[in-house]
Amino acid sequence: xxxxxxxxxxxxxxxxxxxxxxxxxxxxxxxxxxxxxxxxxxxxxxxxxxxxxxxxxxxxxxxxxxxxxxxxxxxxxxxxxxxxxxxxxxxxxxxxxxxxxxxxxxxxxxxxxxxxxxxxxxxxxxxxxxxxxxxxxxxxxxxxxxxxxxxxxxxxxxxxxxxxxxxxxxxxxxxxxxxxxxxxxxxxxxxxxxxxxxxxxxxxxxxxxxxxxxxxxxxxxxxxxxxxxxxxxxxxxxxxxxxxxxxxxxxxxxxxxxxxxxxxxxxxxxxxxxxxxxxxxxxxxxxxxxxxxxxxxxxxxxxxxxxxx
Amino acid sequence: xxxxxxxxxxxxxxxxxxxxxxxxxxxxxxxxxxxxxxxxxxxxxxxxxxxxxxxxxxxxxxxxxxxxxxxxxxxxxxxxxxxxxxxxxxxxxxxxxxxxxxxxxxxxxxxxxxxxxxxxxxxxxxxxxxxxxxxxxxxxxxxxxxxxxxxxxxxxxxxxxxxxxxxxxxxxxxxxxxxxxxxxxxxxxxxxxxxxxxxxxxxxxxxxxxxxxxxxxxxxxxxxxxxxxxxxxxxxxxxxxxxxxxxxxx
Ligand SMILES: Cc1cc2nc3c(=O)[nH]c(=O)nc-3n(C[C@H](O)[C@H](O)[C@H](O)COP(=O)(O)OP(=O)(O)OC[C@H]3O[C@@H](n4cnc5c(N)ncnc54)[C@H](O)[C@@H]3O)c2cc1C
Ligand SMILES: Nc1ncnc2c1ncn2[C@@H]1O[C@H](COP(=O)(O)O)[C@@H](O)[C@H]1O
Numbered sequence: 001x002x003x004x005x006x007x008x009x010x011x012x013x014x015x016x017x018x019x020x021x022x023x024x025x026x027x028x029x030x031x032x033x034x035x036x037x038x039x040x041x042x043x044x045x046x047x048x049x050x051x052x053x054x055x056x057x058x059x060x061x062x063x064x065x066x067x068x069x070x071x072x073x074x075x076x077x078x079x080x081x082x083x084x085x086x087x088x089x090x091x092x093x094x095x096x097x098x099x100x101x102x103x104x105x106x107x108x109x110x111x112x113x114x115x116x117x118x119x120x121x122x123x124x125x126x127x128x129x130x131x132x133x134x135x136x137x138x139x140x141x142x143x144x145x146x147x148x149x150x151x152x153x154x155x156x157x158x159x160x161x162x163x164x165x166x167x168x169x170x171x172x173x174x175x176x177x178x179x180x181x182x183x184x185x186x187x188x189x190x191x192x193x194x195x196x197x198x199x200x201x202x203x204x205x206x207x208x209x210x211x212x213x214x215x216x217x218x219x220x221x222x223x224x225x226x227x228x229x230x231x232x233x234x235x236x237x238x239x240x241x242x243x244x245x246x247x248x249x250x251x252x253x254x255x256x257x258x259x260x261x262x263x264x265x266x267x268x269x270x271x272x273x274x275x276x277x278x279x280x281x282x283x284x285x286x287x288x289x290x291x292x293x294x295x296x297x298x299x300x301x302x303x304x305x306x307x308x309x
Numbered sequence: 310x311x312x313x314x315x316x317x318x319x320x321x322x323x324x325x326x327x328x329x330x331x332x333x334x335x336x337x338x339x340x341x342x343x344x345x346x347x348x349x350x351x352x353x354x355x356x357x358x359x360x361x362x363x364x365x366x367x368x369x370x371x372x373x374x375x376x377x378x379x380x381x382x383x384x385x386x387x388x389x390x391x392x393x394x395x396x397x398x399x400x401x402x403x404x405x406x407x408x409x410x411x412x413x414x415x416x417x418x419x420x421x422x423x424x425x426x427x428x429x430x431x432x433x434x435x436x437x438x439x440x441x442x443x444x445x446x447x448x449x450x451x452x453x454x455x456x457x458x459x460x461x462x463x464x465x466x467x468x469x470x471x472x473x474x475x476x477x478x479x480x481x482x483x484x485x486x487x488x489x490x491x492x493x494x495x496x497x498x499x500x501x502x503x504x505x506x507x508x509x510x511x512x513x514x515x516x517x518x519x520x521x522x523x524x525x526x527x528x529x530x531x532x533x534x535x536x537x538x539x540x541x542x543x544x545x546x547x548x549x550x551x552x553x554x555x556x557x558x559x
Contacts, residue, residue: 010470069475070438071447093468097450100403100435104442109404109524112433122527127432131326132335135527175447175481179463179474192469196557220558228487238453238467238488245347245427245487247469253557264322270535274555276547282540291538291555294547304544309558 001085002031002055006077006098007048008090011038011066014047016193017090019154024147026053026155027117028086033058034162035080037073039066045164052159060167068094071173074101079169081106081142085120091146091248092192099146108140113248115151129244129267149192150250150271184239191240194223196253199242199269202229203258203279203298210236212298213257215306225249225269227259243268258298261286278302310364310457310479312355313419314389315410316348316371318380318399319430332528335430344380347425349387350485353492354455355423356388363457364421366390370413372406373399378508385503386495392508395516403431405520407439412516414444419480421462426451426484437484447477453488 003025008015018034025032033056034048041061048057060076077098081087087102089095091113103110115133116124122137123145191197198213198220210224217224225247226240242249244267254272259265261277261284269275270289277290280297287293294301320326320335321343327336344352358364369384371377372395381392395409414422424437441448449455449464453472456463457479465474467486495503513520541547551558 067473070441070450074442093451093466096434097438097448100438101442101448103435104404104407104439107404109402109522110433110435110439111524112435126532127529128320128326128335128430129432130532132328132529133532134529137525137527139523173447175478176449177476179476181470181474182472184471232488237471238486239469239471244429244432253551253555263325270532274551274557275535275538276551287540288537289535292547292550293538293540294544295540296544301544305548308544308548 001029002033002083003029003086003088004080004084005032005034006087006089006095007034007036007044008092008094009036009038009041009044011041012043014044016154016190017092017149018048019051019157020149020152021088021090021147022051022053023152023155024114024117025086025088028120031055035077036060037065037068037076039063047157049162049164050158050160052156054160054162057162057164058167059164060169062170064170064172067178069173069176069178070098070101071176072171073098074105075171076167076169077102078105080167084142086143086145088145088147091148095146099144103144106142106144108142108144109138110144110146111136111138112146113148114145115148129263130270131263148248150248184237188217189221189223191223191225191242191247192249195251196220196222197225197249197251198222198255198257199225199227199259200230200235200257201227201259202233204230204235207235212302216302216309219306219309227265256286257302259286260284261289310420311366311368311417312358312364312421312423313414313417314351314355314367314369314384315422315424316352316369316380316384317345317425317428318342318371318373318377319345319428322346322429328529328531332530334526334529344383345425345428347427347485349492350487350489351423351425352384352387352389353490354485357490358457359388368393368417368419370395370410372397372401372409381508382503383495385506386500387493388499391506394508394510396510396512397520401520402522402524403433403436404439405522407436407443408518408520409513409516410436410440411443412518414440421479422482424482424484426486437482441482446481448482449475449477450484451486452483453486455483455489
């Protein structure tokens, strides 16, 4: 049977997270369909139909799906579920919001944050903030998964030519209403797909001081991240939080500045290829995972780093 | 208005996790256990709503063996009015827990159900959404602000892109994120008082729920260790290494 991937998008463009999820899906079965539920999302459909490995695109384009509320999207997915052996979404806040509802309506379990496909019924996922790795086997008739993006490479965005099918179901979410949205505007790469990230912690001291990191980020084309402590202190918004309960990242280069290295932070960045830590405390646990550690005051080191790049 | 808060007993977030030598599970013998941090935030939010006069009763529930009564007592000491232990084996899957919580929520006719967004042991992030689906209630997950007005909850949610605000009709399910509030500590007099607050025990058959799960654990292994790195003496050395050794910048 086929695998259904739920597309991550904002009605304008297909998000890269979808490409990693399609990769996971192709490792389960060769027949991969993508569902796009949204409003006036024609460009997303065009992009999805070209993704390598996608054979069919299901389209639910209606005002009721504009904000991808979990209440009705989950019912829409359940409506088409009978055709599929697996239903997968990226483990983003959208996927995490909707997929457990899908699983409960289908009376099956959900496997969260899958990082590896062992076989069509056996999957690997981190537990305990990544301090243990569980391999689990499921005999559920429909297997519902969320996929950790950093666990899978992206498939090519071009090269496919999928067939299209329009879904006519109009399911409204009458008990839930979208009010407003405050989206972070940034010209920088997205945190979860950036190849270089520079993150600041409580050691940054203030939101203003994050400007120091911006100088370095500009030169490296990097995304900016943060620890929970920096977000809690109001230095930067919540969407920058990296960690067990924030975003999981795995760039080629991760630079941790004024971050102590609590397990909850490490859980979100330990998969990075090269880790650099800049901290004035030589005993900070972050140095245990860093490939290159620099014991220094960040207020000296960061300006010097910027000027030497 | 009645609020039901579900709390889970988990390994304390400060404990270093060890995997058993036979790779069957994480070793929990003689390990410090605490209330899941996101559940502390859930309890705090419910108590604040009661203190504001929005709610008149806060009921806490936990699914597990007798030891989770300790977690329930903690919630009572923080200010919950009464507690329910659903007697079950520890480590039930999320769907089974959700079925039990949904049954309790129906029996209690709760107007608002608050759960943590995630258990720090299973890292599942799914129970609240499942409870909402089973009851056909609306949900507002990853909440950083909750305002109750006109029979609705206006909830600001932390999303990957920033913040989103939704209005959900009560009864509804809310799951808590880190920035919702800062939980208080229980005072000694309140800990003493909590010992006399009501704590009921219910069985699966009391609730008419059957549990079971098709997922089995094949193995639990430690994560791959990162090879230790080096300390560099200066920014210049760092840049040199990144360029010529790691080759991650040019
Ligand atoms: C349920 C739960 C979930 C959590 N989820 C997350 C999560 O997703 N992500 C996350 O990051 N955390 C998370 N945490 C929090 C985590 O436990 C730590 O509290 C947090 O990561 C600490 O952030 P920090 O390293 O910035 O701050 P601190 O631990 O205070 O460290 C600051 C560091 O800055 C250094 N420093 C200070 N000044 C300077 C200077 N001038 N120059 C150089 N170095 C300096 C200090 O030496 C210190 O090492 C979670 C905690 C809980 C309980
Ligand atoms: N055994 C349990 N007893 C009570 N509440 C639970 C239990 N398991 C999960 N929960 C609730 O569901 C939330 C999310 O858990 P999870 O879906 O396991 O990550 C937790 O923060 C609790 O509020």
